[in-house]
Amino acid sequence: MNQFQHLSKSFLLLAVTATSAMAADNVASSWTGFRNGGTSRLSGSLPLQWSPDDGISWQTETDGYGQSAPVIADGKVFVASVIGEQKEQCAVTAFDLKDGQRLWQHRFETARQAPSSYMMARSAPTPVVDSDAVYVFFESGDLVAVSPDGQQLWHRDLNADYGPFQNNHGLGSSPAQTADMIVLNMEHKGPSFLLAVDKRTGKTRWKTDRPSGSSWTTPIVAGPDSHQQVVVSSGGDVSGYDLENGKQLWSVEGLEGNSVPSPCAVGEYVFIGARIPEFGSASDAAKSNLCIRITGESAQPYELCWRATKAVSDYASPVVDGEQVYFLNKVGVLYCVDAMSGETIYQQRLRAECWATPIVTQDGIYFFAKDGTVKVVQRGREFGVVATNQLWDQKDPPEPETYREASRSHGHGSHGAEGGSGHGGPPGGDGSKPSGEGESARPASGGRASGMIAAMMKGDANGDGILQADEISADFRPMLRRVDTNGDGSLDQKELAAMAKSFAERRKNSQASSRDPIVYGVAAVPGIVVVRTGTRLYCIADESSALATEDSP
Numbered sequence: 001m002n003q004f005q006h007l008s009k010s011f012l013l014l015a016v017t018a019t020s021a022m023a024a025d026n027v028a029s030s031w032t033g034f035r036n037g038g039t040s041r042l043s044g045s046l047p048l049q050w051s052p053d054d055g056i057s058w059q060t061e062t063d064g065y066g067q068s069a070p071v072i073a074d075g076k077v078f079v080a081s082v083i084g085e086q087k088e089q090c091a092v093t094a095f096d097l098k099d100g101q102r103l104w105q106h107r108f109e110t111a112r113q114a115p116s117s118y119m120m121a122r123s124a125p126t127p128v129v130d131s132d133a134v135y136v137f138f139e140s141g142d143l144v145a146v147s148p149d150g151q152q153l154w155h156r157d158l159n160a161d162y163g164p165f166q167n168n169h170g171l172g173s174s175p176a177q178t179a180d181m182i183v184l185n186m187e188h189k190g191p192s193f194l195l196a197v198d199k200r201t202g203k204t205r206w207k208t209d210r211p212s213g214s215s216w217t218t219p220i221v222a223g224p225d226s227h228q229q230v231v232v233s234s235g236g237d238v239s240g241y242d243l244e245n246g247k248q249l250w251s252v253e254g255l256e257g258n259s260v261p262s263p264c265a266v267g268e269y270v271f272i273g274a275r276i277p278e279f280g281s282a283s284d285a286a287k288s289n290l291c292i293r294i295t296g297e298s299a300q301p302y303e304l305c306w307r308a309t310k311a312v313s314d315y316a317s318p319v320v321d322g323e324q325v326y327f328l329n330k331v332g333v334l335y336c337v338d339a340m341s342g343e344t345i346y347q348q349r350l351r352a353e354c355w356a357t358p359i360v361t362q363d364g365i366y367f368f369a370k371d372g373t374v375k376v377v378q379r380g381r382e383f384g385v386v387a388t389n390q391l392w393d394q395k396d397p398p399e400p401e402t403y404r405e406a407s408r409s410h411g412h413g414s415h416g417a418e419g420g421s422g423h424g425g426p427p428g429g430d431g432s433k434p435s436g437e438g439e440s441a442r443p444a445s446g447g448r449a450s451g452m453i454a455a456m457m458k459g460d461a462n463g464d465g466i467l468q469a470d471e472i473s474a475d476f477r478p479m480l481r482r483v484d485t486n487g488d489g490s491l492d493q494k495e496l497a498a499m500a501k502s503f504a505e506r507r508k509n510s511q512a513s514s515r516d517p518i519v520y521g522v523a524a525v526p527g528i529v530v531v532r533t534g535t536r537l538y539c540i541a542d543e544s545s546a547l548a549t550e551d552s553p
Contacts, residue, residue, distance in 0.1 A: 009236050030073040031523035034126035034174040038220035038265045040319045041360045044526030047389045047542040048363060056391070057528075061401050063091055065116060065534045066123040067087040068174070069356070069521020072097060073129045074148065077523070077530050077537065080136045082123045085393055085406040086113040088484050090138045092127070092146050097528065100539060104150030111157040112140040114170070115406035118514040122534070124216070126521060128177040132322040135182050135199065139170040143184075145202060154202035158186065166190040168451070172216035176230065178243065187215040194219070194232065194246060206260075208246035211235050211291035215259040218230025222265035227296025233263045233272050240294060240301065250301040255288040256280060261313040266320050268294045269305070271339075273313030273327060279482040279502065285312045289327055291342060300348075306342030311335035315355040321379055328367065336381065348383045350375060356521050359529070366547060368531060370518045372397070391538050393532060435521050452476075453500045456491075467491040471543060 036042075050056055065082035071078050076094045085088040090110050094103040116122055120139075125138040133145040133153055141159030146152055158165075165171055175182040177199075184195045192212045198206040215234040223229045229240040229249060234273070236258065236358040239251040257280060261273030274288035289308040295301055309319040321340055325390070327335040332352045336345040352369035359366045364376040364386045372391035378384040392398055459471040468490045472480060483499045484491060489498070516534035523530050527545025530539040 004371055005375075010404065011077065013038035018370040030129070031071055032073060032130065033071060033128035033177060034069055035264075035317060035357050036523075037176070038218075038222065038263060039360075040264070040317070040357045041321075041522045042526065043362075045099060045542065045544075046359070046366060046524060046527065046529050047360045047540050049066055049539050050389050052390055052392050055252060055389075055540060057539045058104075059536060059538045060095065060100045061536055062093065062532075063105070063402070064089070064123070064401050065400075066532065067121065067172070067520045067534065068123050068126040068532070070523045070530045070532050070537065071127050071129045071134065071529075072523045072525055072530065073134075074131070076103060076148070077539075078127055078129055078134045079537065080123045080125070080127050080138065082110070082116060082138065082140075083107070087116045087117055087122065087140065088113055089135075090123070090140065090144070092134060092136050092144065093113055094134075094148075094149075094150065095537065097525075097530070097539070100537065106144075106146050106150050106152060108142070108144070108152070110140040111142050111159055112163075112164075114140070115404045116441055119169065121172050124170065124172035126174040126218075126359060128175050130179075130199070131392040132199065133176060137175055137178070138183060139165075139172070141165060143197065143202070143517050145199065156197075158184075162186070162193070162386060163190060165361065167214060168455075169214075174218040176219045176221055178221055178228075183219050183221070185209075185210065185215065185217065185219045185232055185234065187213055189214065195231065196243075196246060197228075206244075208241060208248065208372060211237075213259065217259055218262040218504070220263050220265050220269050220270075222263070222268070223294040224268045224296045227294070229294060231263055231265070231270055231294075233258045233261075233274075235259055238270070238272055238292060238520060239265070252290075252292060252302070257285045257312075258288055260315060264318045264320055264325075266339075268296070269339075270294060271318045271320060271325050273316075273318040275314045275330065276312055277479070277482075279479055281482075282310075286310055289313060289318070291325075291339070293519050294532070308335075308337060308342055308344070308346060309335050310344050310449070316367075317357045319360050321360045324379075324381065326358065326365060328352075328358070332369075334367075334377070336383065345381050346383050350377070350385075354519075355398065356519050356531075357526055359522060361524075366522075366529070368519045368522050372517060372519060372533075374531075391519070392517060400516055403448050403535045420521065453496055456496070465493050467496070467501070 021290045064081035066081040068080050075097045079093050081091045082317050089107050091107045093105040116423050126136045127134050135145050137143045141157050143156045145154050173185045175184050181196050185194050192210040194208045194210050197390050198205050206226050213235040219230050219232045222231045231240050237253045257274040257277040260275050264271045270292045272290050276285040286308045289311050291305040295304040311327040312329045313327045316328045323339050325337045325339045332350045333349040334348050352367050352375050355370050367375045374389045376386040378386050427546045444451040456476050521532050528541045
């Protein structure tokens with residue numbers, strides 16, 4: 001049986017299973033982690049119409065700030081936040097799904113303080129939850145398990161255990177989970193690793209070295225039932241790891257731009273999203289948006305099924321619906337791709353910039369734009385917008401009531417958000433500006449301009465102002481061929497200056513575009529969706545949902 005027959009059989013089974021599940025009565029359900037474990041799929045319906053004045057069941061301000069998504073279990077909504085101008089405290093809060101009332105909050109002092117500003121991650125990792133606890137990782141290195149009634153079960157400081165995390169914008173990768181452990185991709189500029197932690201005790205089960213770099217993708221658990229693995233897409237490769245011991249089983253290399261969107265799994269098939277990398281092209285990036293089949297066989301552990309020709313992702317990760325897979329790029333262009341062949345079915349401008357990953361439901365695919373606009377696209381091979389809704393008045397968006405950004409954050413104002421993805425995406429605009437329009441790319445003294453160039457120039461071993469290939473760190477090396485305009489295999493001052501100017505130009509509006517309210521993440525159960533901005537939760541429920549049933553006389 002060839003790979004396309006494998007795919008056809010798999011997706012036929014998926015379609016039958018999904019249809020049966022969606023036809024069932026709505027029952028109590030949960031959304032247990034970032035993208036609900038990697039599928040971002042709901043077996044049921046969500047409301048199709050609402051507005052700021054009609055259809056929003058409840059909304060509530062949250063303490064502090066959070067770029068992570070909510071999770072739902074046992075009628076509760078759990079969120080993680082950081083509190084204080086220097087992120088002095090971490091918080092895990094539970095709200096009643098029915099009415100938004102706060103049930104409890106667990107606060108503790110952070111292991112590592114850092115400014116709470118749009119330049120840095122602020123509680124970007126999304127928690128995971130099961131019947132025993134909610135497990136939360138913070139960019140400070142704090143890892144905590146909290147019981148369903150708000151009692152701390154255990155706590156670890158991963159900074160203390162494994163050394164300080166070195167990242168310009170903080171960490172944003174969310175944990176994945178199995179029945180008995182959580183898995184974290186601790187990828188940064190220092191010694192990086194994949195870590196499995198026992199849910200019951202908080203102790204390390206295994207630890208596997210990973211390449212160093214900057215990454216905000218979340219691992220997933222995927223593969224055939226008998227050969228499930230941890231899959232990580234990041235830093236130019238996709239790799240599978242043994243769940244029992246962390247041993248690397250396979251790797252697909254040569255990717256670009258795959259350090260932001262996370263993989264989507266359907267059975268043994270894994271769909272990889274990648275964005276256009278710095279100074280890269282859309283055609284090159286499309287080749288890194290692909291489909292892999294995990295075979296579970298030692299001789300040939302994976303099959304590369306196809307590479308996209310046009311489709312690219314950005315902050316939002318790809319989602320699969322039946323025999324279609326959907327990719328959304330940075331400017332809101334939606335690509336519908338045949339899941340069996342990789343061929344583009346349609347390419348349409350959705351006009352929705354999304355940092356949250358869409359949700360596939362019975363009635364359509366929900367796209368949650370960062371500005372509070374929610375568009376529902378019809379399922380199938382023809383494009384159509386079923387509904388367009390708003391969470392708030394676009395002319396009068398709500399401002400944070402209590403959150404205050406760090407006063408030392410370069411005069412960015414008293415409130416705001418950073419350009420990041422609430423499902424583990426990176427903090428956004430660097431804010432860097434070129435130090436000057438002239439020949440030198442070296443940063444101005446004391447300024448934050450050309451921060452990226454300054455980091456690169458640390459590798460200039462002989463101090464001649466020219467970076468040879470072996471003087472460029474692994475983090476920046478993929479950029480070489482894209483910015484080496486004279487093709488000599490090095491970067492001179494003119495090329496570095498052009499690089500800095502281009503980099504700053506694309507980020508000149510990053511501060512303005514990173515003000516809360518911004519939709520960072522979502523969670524859903526049949527009939528109910530909860531949307532999270534940096535400082536607020538919104539709940540939308542239909543009349544057939546558990547909320548309506550419980551409120552009925």
